[in-house]
Amino acid sequence: MRTDNLIAALATDVAPVDPRSVERRFIYAVLCAACGALLLLLPLYGVRADLPALMARPVFWVKVAFPLALACAAILATARLSRPGARLGRVWTGLAAPVALTSIGALAVLWFAPHEARLALLMGHTWRTCSLNIALLSVPGLVAILAVVRSLAPTRLPLAGATAGLLAGAVGALAYCLRCPETSMPFWATWYLLGMAIPAVVGALLGRLVLRW
């Protein structure tokens, strides 16, 4: 086909473009991720019976703040990586800061704890399943978010896949807070992070395969 003919054909397809379509698609993807995580959580694990009492304690909200902060940073990062030529810039700080702060906090808690209590603080009662549960809850979100990123124009595919996976993981972790019995900071700083890292790595590996356009 001659380039002039292609241009003529493309120029006939000029429906006005909604300037907020990227934002709209991300809202839709995150809603899908949240609903998907809840739909898996309720039948598989259920919600803790003592959730109202737990929600009255600050430790619960400190825990919730971790995936929430990562989710916010990951939305920004993924939205930027879905636009050609946009740089991550300070969003990197937003991604690194929650991880750095919780790691420091967790180390401090372990440092000041009595020696014999440290292992229990780190392993809790559910370390075997916590990360895998979070990864499982993130699956619907990962599918929805990767689909939205693909409908945009990512040019750094593994990185865009990784932040999409991190976003899905953070939403999964938020949902898992409704069920998780653990409140020790060393516990969730480790196992929540690992749980969110699993979909991020999966996203990075799938990136070049599924995000290509």
Next chain:
Amino acid sequence: MTRSTEPADVSPVEERLRTLFLGALDGDSVAYRTFLQELATHVRAFLRRRLPNLQDDSEDIVQEVLLAIHRGRHTYRRDEPMTAWVHAIARYKMVDFLRAHARREALNDPLDDVHDLFAEPSIEPAEARRDLGKLLDQLPDRQKLPILHVKIEGLSVEEAARLTGLSEPAVKIGVHRGLKALALKIRGGRT
């Protein structure tokens, strides 16, 4: 991915293209047509500079870039410079084409040709290039991609690092080890 190394006289072009494109986003088909025609000339020049050895394919890539810009036009932020956006799309499509190209060449040519070609001391640049693609494909990505970007496309180490998501030292190491491995493969092919 913004690069501020473009010469200063680009900005009137940027401004003109941007005005036309903004018109197109609001549904002006005449502006869109003019935009695509003018953009095509810039993309063509960009590709000829970047891929002097692939002149035959460059028009295919021009068309892919135009299609990509059309498909991705909703990802342009109206308050941002156009150059960075178009540049990132053009480069993405160029690299994508080169990857597919390397893979295609690897599938099409029977492996025996490798031995024949490299046994011959005077190799035509075009043919050498083709076989390099085949040998390159046998390398792991962390070596293949740095070589592809740095040695074949002529990108800087920094650009290759951004494209591949590897660190700059990793790109350098990838080029270094990859070239070593390639040399081994070429020697292996001869014996």
